Structure formats: C-alpha cells, structure tokens
Amino acid sequence: MSDDFQQRGGSPWGSPPGGNGGNGSGRGPTPPDVDKIIREFQDKIKKFLPGGSSSGSKPIILAIIILGFIWLASGLYRVLPDEQGVVLRFGKFVKTTQPGLNYHIPFPVESVLTPKVTKVNRIDIGFRSERDSGFSSSGGVADVPQESLMLTGDENIVNIDFSVFWVIKDAGNFLFKIQDPEGTVKAAAETAMREVIARSEIQPILTEGRSITERDTQEIIQTILDEYTSGIQITQVQTQKADPPDQVIDAFRDVQAARADMERSKNEAEAYANDVIPRARGEAAKILQAAEAYKKEVVAKAEGEASRFVSIYNEYKNAKAVTQERMYLETMEKVLADIEKVIIEKNAGSGVVPYLPLPELKKKATN
Numbered sequence: 001m002s003d004d005f006q007q008r009g010g011s012p013w014g015s016p017p018g019g020n021g022g023n024g025s026g027r028g029p030t031p032p033d034v035d036k037i038i039r040e041f042q043d044k045i046k047k048f049l050p051g052g053s054s055s056g057s058k059p060i061i062l063a064i065i066i067l068g069f070i071w072l073a074s075g076l077y078r079v080l081p082d083e084q085g086v087v088l089r090f091g092k093f094v095k096t097t098q099p100g101l102n103y104h105i106p107f108p109v110e111s112v113l114t115p116k117v118t119k120v121n122r123i124d125i126g127f128r129s130e131r132d133s134g135f136s137s138s139g140g141v142a143d144v145p146q147e148s149l150m151l152t153g154d155e156n157i158v159n160i161d162f163s164v165f166w167v168i169k170d171a172g173n174f175l176f177k178i179q180d181p182e183g184t185v186k187a188a189a190e191t192a193m194r195e196v197i198a199r200s201e202i203q204p205i206l207t208e209g210r211s212i213t214e215r216d217t218q219e220i221i222q223t224i225l226d227e228y229t230s231g232i233q234i235t236q237v238q239t240q241k242a243d244p245p246d247q248v249i250d251a252f253r254d255v256q257a258a259r260a261d262m263e264r265s266k267n268e269a270e271a272y273a274n275d276v277i278p279r280a281r282g283e284a285a286k287i288l289q290a291a292e293a294y295k296k297e298v299v300a301k302a303e304g305e306a307s308r309f310v311s312i313y314n315e316y317k318n319a320k321a322v323t324q325e326r327m328y329l330e331t332m333e334k335v336l337a338d339i340e341k342v343i344i345e346k347n348a349g350s351g352v353v354p355y356l357p358l359p360e361l362k363k364k365a366t367n
Contacts, residue, residue, distance in 0.1 A: 086114070090108075127143050128141070158244065173229050
C-alpha cells in the first residue's frame with residue numbers, strides 16, 4: 001500500500017488536475033503512512049503480552065482484556081440530586097441508591113433505573129383542562145360530573161373540583177409495588193374526598209371549612225397509599241371549586257341570601273336586647289334601692305316617733321302639769337308657725353293701744 005501510495009504521487013487519488021500540487025512544485029503534500037502507524041501501534045501492544053510477538057493469539061487475548069475492562073467500567077453510573085437509583089438484578093429489585101457516583105454489576109446481570117423523586121406531580125379530579133382533554137386550547141376547563149358530584153352528610157349535593165400534588169418517596173416501592181401510580185393516586189383521592197364530604201355538612205364545605213376538608217382528605221389519601229406501600233408522598237390537596245350543582249345553584253344562592261338576612265336580623269335583635277335588657281335591669285335595681293331607702297327612712301322615723309312618745313310619756317308620769325304645758329306650747333308653736341298673728345293685751349291699761357303688729361315688724365326687720 002505504501003509503495004503504491006508513493007507511485008501515485010503521495011495521494012490516494014493520484015495527482016491533482018493539472019499535475020501540480022498545492023506547493024507549486026508539481027507534487028502535492030505527502031500524507032502520513034497509515035500502515036506504518038498501525039504496525040508501530042501493534043508492536044507497542046505486543047511488548048506487554050507474555051512471550052513477545054511470537055504468538056498469533058495475543059491480539060485476541062488483548063481484545064478480550066480490553067473488552068473486559070470496558071464491560072466492568074460500564075457498571076459505573078451516576079444518580080443526580082433529584083433522582084434515586086433503583087438497582088435490578090435479572091429484572092428483580094435489589095436495592096435503592098442515593099445521589100452520587102455508584103456501581104452495579106454490568107449488564108446483563110444488573111441494570112439501573114433513575115426516576116425523578118423531587119418532581120411534584122399533579123392530578124386533577126372533577127375537571128380537566130382542555131389541553132389534558134385533547135381539545136385545542138384556549139386554556140378552558142371541562143367539568144367531569146361523575147367525579148365532582150358528591151353527597152354531603154346533610155343530604156345535599158356538592159360539585160367539588162380539587163387537585164392532588166404528590167412526589168415519589170421510595171422509588172423501589174413506587175416502581176414495583178403498584179402497577180398504575182397515577183390511577184392509584186386518583187382513585188385514593190376520590191375515595192378520600194367522598195368520605196370527608198359524606199360526614200360534613202354543605203355549609204362549611206362551601207365557606208370556611210375548605211381548609212379542614214383539604215387536610216382531612218390529605219391524611220386519608222396518605223393512609224391508603226401507605227397501606228399499599230406505594231412509595232408516594234402526598235404534599236398537598238387543593239380545592240379548586242366547591243359549589244352546588246349547576247341546576248340548583250340559583251335557588252341555593254337565594255337560600256344563602258335568606259340565611260344571611262336571617263343572621264343579620266338575629267344579630268340586630270341580639271344587639272337591641274343587649275341594649276334594652278341591661279337598661280331595664282338598671283331601672284329595676286334603681287327602683288328597688290329607692291324603695292329600700294324609703295322603707296328604712298319610714299321605719300327609722302316611726303321608731304324615732306315611738307321612742308320620743310315613750311320618753312314624753314315617762315316624763316308625763318313624773319310631772320303631768322309641766323309636761324302638759326310643754327306639749328301645749330310645742331303644739332301651738334307648730335300650728336301658729338306659718339300664721340300671721342296679732343297680739344292684743346286686754347290688761348294693758350288706759351291710754352295704750354293693745355296692738356302689736358308682728359307681721360309688719362317682721363317685714364321691717366327683713367328689709
């Protein structure tokens with residue numbers, strides 16, 4: 001090959017058109033001798049074989065050794081941080097490996113699967129987006145009544161749509177313990193939600209009780225999946241919609257409005273009662289206290305009069321004349337206190353007018 005190569009002018013295609021090479025001397029550049037390079041490489045490899053180059057089977061042994069190294073090296077594999085390695089031996093699950101560089105017996109003895117374990121998966125129940133339903137796409141949502149209509153504990157029907165978010169917790173169980181992971185999660189989620197709705201009333205489901213419904217549903221789903229050893233972890237249950245059925249939603253809203261009016265009237269009545277009742281109780285307490293005070297006053301006055309009468313009676317027994325005169329004077333003092341009086345002394349003597357104008361004197365004294 002080398003002599004023929006040289007005879008054709010150093011080019012495997014002969015001389016270029018025109019008889020001139022690229023160097024202007026009439027011959028092209030001389031390429032390397034490939035056969036010589038191969039022979040030199042073979043000689044270097046034969047030096048490492050026992051017995052030198054005398055045996056013709058040495059290249060075969062060398063090839064086998066190289067292939068053996070390549071086969072053993074093929075057992076190295078890398079698990080990314082968001083993956084778990086699942087080692088299979090003749091198709092049977094053996095162990096789970098963590099992220100990093102790992103080794104397994106090369107194919108066909110063992111093989112490795114590396115599912116993503118940090119990816120958050122989502123399953124919608126009760127509705128489908130148009131993209132998921134196979135429609136062309138404006139981003140609308142298609143309702144699935146057979147999944148979304150559920151019976152509540154107070155015998156009402158609620159139309160509820162919700163989403164379940166989950167990740168792989170154990171890749172080995174996830175791949176080999178359940179046949180249809182997404183179908184299993186969906187069935188468990190629908191079962192759990194129906195159980196929670198069946199023991200709840202419709203009002204909390206539609207209003208403030210959504211968070212409780214979501215929490216209870218997540219707990220039941222996780223319990224079911226753990227019983228299946230599915231290797232799945234439920235991260236969240238999110239309610240997308242909770243309404244009465246479309247056929248009765250208007251009537252239901254009327255009922256809700258009436259219930260709101262009832263609550264408002266009830267609150268107003270309670271506010272009025274809270275204002276009037278304490279006031280009436282205060283007035284009643286005031287009247288009772290005034291009556292008690294009047295009672296004590298009358299009793300005390302009566303007791304005082306009785307005591308005074310007894311003391312006067314005791315003095316009367318000791319000195320009747322003096323007591324009678326004193327009583328007479330005190331009585332006349334009370335009787336004549338507010339009466340205008342004129343005193344005439346019949347024994348005043350001649351030349352004296354027996355008249356004492358007390359009211360006039362009192363007025364002058366006042367002025």
